[in-house]
Amino acid sequence: MLYVTRGLVDTLLGFAAESDPDQVTVPLAVTRARNLPEVDLPDETPVFTHFYMPSKGDAVNAVFGMQLGIPSGETPGIFVSHPVQRLRLTREDEFREIIFIAVPPWEEDSLATFGRSGDEQEYTILDVEPPEESLGADGEDRSKRR
Secondary structure: OEEEEHHHHHHHHHHHHHHOOOOOEEEEEEEEHHHOOOOOOOOOOEEEEEEOOOOOOOHHHHHHOOOOOOOOOOOOEEEEEOOOOOOOOOOOOOOOOEEEEEOOOOOHHHEEEEEOOOOEEOEEEEOOOOOOOOEOOOOOEOOOOO
């Protein structure tokens, strides 16, 4: 079972609607359940809570397939909108451990999750707020997501 916050789902579906008819791809990060006091899950359970802003026209990503602004290994999930396709993985999708895919009309029932193997995964939407993130003086992330 996968877990995702309602706020993240609403935000991702909003990105998809705003980008329609273009596809949008958004890297997703998790917070461990121990850092979400309102949830009744084992401490180490990952909950998808955060995203990295999609960047349009990123030349490095377009040429080398890398997003330099995202720490390696920090985004086990990715959201992909399919404006004119079915609710399934395609060869063109960027693969991660977990792939969230949405299709029009950009509502909760038009969202599905898939594992790297292509098998659909069950998920639960949690009505919780993730911890606030902060940056230290050195620019280092001081949040407690890990």
